[in-house]
Amino acid sequence: MENIGDKPVVTARSLSMALCYINQYMETETTEKKLQPRILFISSSYDDPEQYIPFINCVYQSVRMKIPIDAIDLTDEESPMLAQASHLTKGIYIHPNHPTGFLQYLMTIFMVDSDTRTMLPMPTPQKIDFRSSCFCHQESIDEGYVCSLCYAVYCNDKTECDICGARFVDSKKR
Numbered sequence: 001m002e003n004i005g006d007k008p009v010v011t012a013r014s015l016s017m018a019l020c021y022i023n024q025y026m027e028t029e030t031t032e033k034k035l036q037p038r039i040l041f042i043s044s045s046y047d048d049p050e051q052y053i054p055f056i057n058c059v060y061q062s063v064r065m066k067i068p069i070d071a072i073d074l075t076d077e078e079s080p081m082l083a084q085a086s087h088l089t090k091g092i093y094i095h096p097n098h099p100t101g102f103l104q105y106l107m108t109i110f111m112v113d114s115d116t117r118t119m120l121p122m123p124t125p126q127k128i129d130f131r132s133s134c135f136c137h138q139e140s141i142d143e144g145y146v147c148s149l150c151y152a153v154y155c156n157d158k159t160e161c162d163i164c165g166a167r168f169v170d171s172k173k174r
Contacts (some may be wrong), residue, residue, distance in 0.1 A: 011047075011081070012054035015039065015069075019061055036114055038091070041071040047081045049133050050163065053151055059085045068092075070110050074099050080129045080140070087128050094123055135162060 022037045029035060039062065062069055068091035071082040078095045086093035094105060112120060131140040134155040145154045150164040160167050 010051065011041070011043075012051045012058055015041075015055060015058040015062070015085075019058060019065065019067070022067060023065070037067050038114070039067060039069045040110055041069065041082055041085075042074070043071060043079060043082060044074045046075055046077065047079050047133075049135050052081060052133065055081055055085070059088055062089050068114070072096070072102070072105055072110070074102070078126075080131075080133070083126070083128045084130065092117075092122060093126075095126075 018039050022039075025035065026037070059069065062085075067089065069082075069085045069089040070091040071079070071086050071093045073079045073082055073093070073095040075095075079093075083093045083095075085091070092109060094109065096102070096105060108120075109122065129140060131142060132144060132153040133139065134141050134144060135152045136154055136156065139155070141153070141155050145157055145168075146152070147154075147161040147164060147166055147168075149166045150161060152161055152163040154162075158168060159170070
């Protein structure tokens, strides 16, 4: 995980705050034409597996509130977390090969309102990796062990969850 100064980048917290501000605004708005909120992530940091569960919980709340999450990922590797969030909320995820066209991406894709998007040719979604990431090695896995309390996923059988500290019963002793 990359740090900005000495503070880690926390995408789940920022998404949660954005949803709170949008919810607060939507409850106080009395105009005839309601705001059509969207969230745009401009990411230059890599995914943090420890944030996956709180981030996805916020994504599900965004789905419930019908708020699309758009993301432009400027790292050298694609972000499965942001790609999943955009896909689930019917937003747009872009991982540009050449970040030099950053302004063009913002102006032609992300600044357009939701109604206009249906009339314009938008980037086609790439294949999205819905596999879970192992919390030990941060690698995608097909099969693993899941903590029943916090839903952390591990590639190997463990006796205790590294995230929440829950103790696991050894399935071989039953």
